[in-house]
Amino acid sequence: MRQKVRQQLPKQRIKNFNEVSQGLSEEQAIAEAKRCLQCKQPKCIDGCPIGIDIPAFISFILQGRRREALWKIKEKNNLPAICGRVCPQEDQCEKLCLLNKKNVPINIGALERYAADCELDKSSVVSPRLAGECLMRKSEVRDSKVAIAGSGPAGLTTAADLAKIGYSVLLFESLHIAGGVLSYGIPEFRLPKVIVHKELEYIESLGVRLDTDVLIGRTLTLSDLFAQGVQAIFLAVGAGLPQFLAIPGENLGCVYSANEFLTRINLMKAYRFPEYATPINIGSRVAVIGGGNVAFDCARVAIRLGRQTQLVYRRTEKEMPARREEIENAKSEGLPFRLLTQPIKILSDKDGFVCGLECIKMELGAPDDSGRRRPVPVQNSNFVLDVDTVIVAVGQKPNPLLAKVTPNLKINPNGTIWVDENLMTSISGVFAGGDIITGADTVISAMGAGKKAAVEIDRYVRKLL
Amino acid sequence: MFKITNKERLAKDITKIVVEAPLIAKKAKAGQFVVVINDDKGERIPLTMADWDRQRGIITLILQDVGFTTHKLAAREIGNCIAHILGPLGHATEIKKLGQVICIGGGVGIAEILPVAGAFKQAGNDVVSIIGARNKELLILEEEMRAVCNELYITTDDGSYGRKGFVTELLKEILDGKTDKRANRQTHLIYAVGPIVMMRAVSDLTRPFRIKTIVSLNTIMVDATGMCGSCRCSVGDQAKFACVDGPDFDGHLVNFQELGKRVNQFKAQEQIIRDTL
Ligand SMILES: Cc1cc2nc3c(=O)[nH]c(=O)nc-3n(C[C@H](O)[C@H](O)[C@H](O)COP(=O)(O)OP(=O)(O)OC[C@H]3O[C@@H](n4cnc5c(N)ncnc54)[C@H](O)[C@@H]3O)c2cc1C
Ligand SMILES: Cc1cc2nc3c(=O)[nH]c(=O)nc-3n(C[C@H](O)[C@H](O)[C@H](O)COP(=O)(O)OP(=O)(O)OC[C@H]3O[C@@H](n4cnc5c(N)ncnc54)[C@H](O)[C@@H]3O)c2cc1C
Ligand code: FES
Numbered sequence: 001m002r003q004k005v006r007q008q009l010p011k012q013r014i015k016n017f018n019e020v021s022q023g024l025s026e027e028q029a030i031a032e033a034k035r036c037l038q039c040k041q042p043k044c045i046d047g048c049p050i051g052i053d054i055p056a057f058i059s060f061i062l063q064g065r066r067r068e069a070l071w072k073i074k075e076k077n078n079l080p081a082i083c084g085r086v087c088p089q090e091d092q093c094e095k096l097c098l099l100n101k102k103n104v105p106i107n108i109g110a111l112e113r114y115a116a117d118c119e120l121d122k123s124s125v126v127s128p129r130l131a132g133e134c135l136m137r138k139s140e141v142r143d144s145k146v147a148i149a150g151s152g153p154a155g156l157t158t159a160a161d162l163a164k165i166g167y168s169v170l171l172f173e174s175l176h177i178a179g180g181v182l183s184y185g186i187p188e189f190r191l192p193k194v195i196v197h198k199e200l201e202y203i204e205s206l207g208v209r210l211d212t213d214v215l216i217g218r219t220l221t222l223s224d225l226f227a228q229g230v231q232a233i234f235l236a237v238g239a240g241l242p243q244f245l246a247i248p249g250e251n252l253g254c255v256y257s258a259n260e261f262l263t264r265i266n267l268m269k270a271y272r273f274p275e276y277a278t279p280i281n282i283g284s285r286v287a288v289i290g291g292g293n294v295a296f297d298c299a300r301v302a303i304r305l306g307r308q309t310q311l312v313y314r315r316t317e318k319e320m321p322a323r324r325e326e327i328e329n330a331k332s333e334g335l336p337f338r339l340l341t342q343p344i345k346i347l348s349d350k351d352g353f354v355c356g357l358e359c360i361k362m363e364l365g366a367p368d369d370s371g372r373r374r375p376v377p378v379q380n381s382n383f384v385l386d387v388d389t390v391i392v393a394v395g396q397k398p399n400p401l402l403a404k405v406t407p408n409l410k411i412n413p414n415g416t417i418w419v420d421e422n423l424m425t426s427i428s429g430v431f432a433g434g435d436i437i438t439g440a441d442t443v444i445s446a447m448g449a450g451k452k453a454a455v456e457i458d459r460y461v462r463k464l465l
Numbered sequence: 466m467f468k469i470t471n472k473e474r475l476a477k478d479i480t481k482i483v484v485e486a487p488l489i490a491k492k493a494k495a496g497q498f499v500v501v502i503n504d505d506k507g508e509r510i511p512l513t514m515a516d517w518d519r520q521r522g523i524i525t526l527i528l529q530d531v532g533f534t535t536h537k538l539a540a541r542e543i544g545n546c547i548a549h550i551l552g553p554l555g556h557a558t559e560i561k562k563l564g565q566v567i568c569i570g571g572g573v574g575i576a577e578i579l580p581v582a583g584a585f586k587q588a589g590n591d592v593v594s595i596i597g598a599r600n601k602e603l604l605i606l607e608e609e610m611r612a613v614c615n616e617l618y619i620t621t622d623d624g625s626y627g628r629k630g631f632v633t634e635l636l637k638e639i640l641d642g643k644t645d646k647r648a649n650r651q652t653h654l655i656y657a658v659g660p661i662v663m664m665r666a667v668s669d670l671t672r673p674f675r676i677k678t679i680v681s682l683n684t685i686m687v688d689a690t691g692m693c694g695s696c697r698c699s700v701g702d703q704a705k706f707a708c709v710d711g712p713d714f715d716g717h718l719v720n721f722q723e724l725g726k727r728v729n730q731f732k733a734q735e736q737i738i739r740d741t742l
Contacts, residue, residue, distance in 0.1 A: 174551060174688075174690050175688065175690075176502055176509075176548070176549040176551070184692075212549070213549050213550060213551045214488070214551075215551060215552075215554070215690060218492065218552070218553055218554065219488050219489060219492065219551070219552065219553070220488065240690075240691070240692035241691060241692065242692070242693065242694045244694070244697075244704065246704075250704075251697060251698075251699060251704070251723055251727065252726075253726060253727065253729070253730040254730070256694075257693060257694040259692055259693045259694065260687060260693035260694055260695045263687055263688060263692070263693050264687060268508060268509070268687070269506070273734065273737075273738070274734075274737055274738040274741055275506060276506045276508075277503075277506060277507050277508040277533055277534060277738060278508040278509070278687075279508075279731045279734030279735065279738070280734070281730055281731050281733065281734055351726070351729075352723075352726030352727075352729075353730075399690075399691065399692070400691065400709075401690060401691050401709055404709075
């Protein structure tokens with residue numbers, strides 16, 4: 001039997017921002033680890049974008065050696081407590097697990113989290129073996145400086161990997177708190193900020209120098225960094241540009257982009273206003289537009305703030321890109337879905353605030369580029385949803401700011417930064433990775449890019465020595 | 466941490482603070498702003514840099530006490546530290562040698578036009594400025610403005626100092642060629658910062674004269690790096706983010722009515738937190 005993680009009950013959790021999932025108990029973890037077939041040629045590893053030795057860490061758990069399990073994971077993954085919580089395992093490792101043929105894959109995500117959480121109330125350390133390796137390699141690159149722009153999962157991963165092999169790493173973040181989407185986007189009840197904080201502490205303990213309140217391109221330019229003796233730069237500035245629907249009424253009061261809504265709540269703690277000074281103005285009936293992780297996060301925040309909330313999505317549940325677990329969690333929290341529904345206009349009251357959302361019904365037509373069936377409008381099916389707050393969660397695009405102020409940085413037509421196969425941009429010594437080169441993606445793929453960037457940067461700098 | 470090295474009350478409710486921020490000072494340009502977070506529970510608010518000194522690594526902020534955060538900031542003392550300052554943000558004002566430039570500042574907006582007027586002057590323009598306030602006590606930076614302008618006009622709503630009336634009335638006289646010194650002189654650019662109603666009135670006035678009019682929009686902001694869209698505004702038929710696309714925009718294209726409504730979005734919450742002071 002696949003072990004189910006313990007959860008806060010829906011009735012209770014919709015009234016607080018505490019973490020929904022409570023993880024596996026020790027007995028559960030061992031029972032789950034016992035189910036692992038320890039395949040000779042494990043498929044799960046192929047499904048992991050950063051190639052964690054999954055059967056090896058599971059076998060440590062089985063032997064009750066939780067810390068060693070964690071060290072095993074940390075050989076590849078600098079942020080295990082985070083990945084265990086937010087990775088879409090069902091599309092990655094667990095999808096390729098042999099037991100998935102019978103629909104009962106090993107709960108790899110929960111086991112990763114179980115291993116990682118053993119350090120939650122202690123200081124994080126690298127394994128003795130890794131520490132030894134790092135020391136050996138330290139000498140050659142000790143005087144080499146690398147700068148990183150952006151402290152999301154991509155930037156953090158590169159920073160940690162380069163620091164481990166001895167580089168002096170300067171990590172810059174424009175916001176006042178590091179972590180990227182992990183801090184400003186994903187809510188507390190899915191990823192507690194103490195965990196992000198903990199992982200940041202670990203990365204600083206490796207010697208990485210973190211500077212917040214620095215907007216690369218404005219506070220310091222790439223040329224400034226090179227002039228300060230930096231030998232390579234990694235751009236990991238993410239896909240933070242919110243998309244809107246371009247429908248009438250989008251600039252009314254109480255219409256938020258998902259990013260504004262989540263930033264006010266998560267980063268600025270508006271849910272604790274006025275103890276925290278940042279306000280948020282939400283009516284009593286909220287519509288969230290979209291079907292991805294971001295939309296679900298917004299909707300579940302609104303529910304926790306006691307608002308009557310519904311999700312408006314133009315396709316069907318099957319096409320929703322959100323993590324399966326979160327869709328199920330949201331359902332049990334009572335979130336209604338308005339499927340095959342496309343908003344076309346936001347209605348205004350006399351003061352310029354939302355007083356309704358006009359929508360049109362959709363039906364599924366032929367498949368589009370993404371392979372999902374394209375929704376097409378049903379003529380004369382307009383109707384108005386009685387809502388007073390609208391949150392638009394229809395995607396984010398690459399952050400354009402750095403590109404705009406950096407001459408010679410080549411940008412692709414879709415706004416991503418152009419890179420070659422070694423993640424080098426059009427400027428020599430400047431690398432890029434994560435959502436800024438792929439568009440909005442996942443934590444683990446950003447980390448994958450971060451790992452690759454660390455290898456490429458190391459190779460590049462050694463050539464200069 | 467950003468240490469306050471100097472502080473001065475310029476008028477009732479208007480305070481100048483000078484802060485150590487060497488990296489920002491090094492890059493500052495006229496028309497740019499910073500985001501300030503007073504303390505760890507504070508909100509992010511945008512403030513224009515009124516002045517800076519690259520050598521000494523300091524920037525000057527001039528703020529009007531209109532609510533919770535500006536009040537808290539104005540109450541900080543010399544030697545205190547401000548938790549966070551990010552900048553410089555936004556595009557710098559486009560400074561070129563054009564001929565005659567008229568800079569108009571209303572209320573605390575005078576602090577925002579000061580560096581811009583100075584930069585236009587330095588670029589070789591003939592700079593005329595009109596500054597206005599509700600009354601004499603509220604008028605700031607007269608001397609500083611005089612030092613960077615070829616001519617300076619002053620208005621107060623109640624006539625307690627300078628000309629009685631609004632800045633727009635004086636502007637109209639200049640554009641109509643009624644002030645003797647300015648007769649038959651062409652104006653090449655107008656730069657206006659102040660309350661929304663003022664910027665709107667200036668833009669409406671200059672439209673028939675077809676004089677390019679730039680305004681600096683005080684939208685509500687959060688990150689101020691282009692990530693949230695809180696600062697969105699309509700300019701012509703385009704949606705713009707004031708923090709990264711602005712804050713300067715063509716006043717003839719700005720939808721001021723929408724802007725006026727958007728800055729009132731949090732009125733109720735602002736009152737709640739002000740009551741905690
Ligand atoms: C609400 C939400 C929920 C999500 N849920 C999941 C999930 O459950 N599972 C999952 O796998 N993925 C999820 N994702 C996607 C995932 O978070 C991203 O793919 C990932 O964070 C991308 O990492 P990154 O390092 O490329 O960029 P980001 O995490 O976006 O970090 C970029 C950082 O760079 C900073 N920055 C930008 N410009 C500059 C500059 N010029 N100078 C300095 N700093 C700069 C930004 O402030 C930001 O902190 C979610 C995303 C959102 C928004
Ligand atoms: C680019 C930019 C530059 C600015 N430069 C300066 C400056 O140099 N000096 C200065 O005193 N102010 C400046 N402002 C305005 C300043 O940011 C606001 O006055 C401040 O955020 C108010 O915060 P509060 O908590 O004190 O007041 P709140 O209680 O939040 O607001 C009080 C009143 O001010 C209005 N308000 C709130 N936020 C803003 C805002 N961002 N812009 C305009 N009105 C607002 C509200 O509608 C309300 O009526 C600037 C704004 C922008 C966008
Ligand atoms: S303030 Fe967030 S995008 Fe402009």
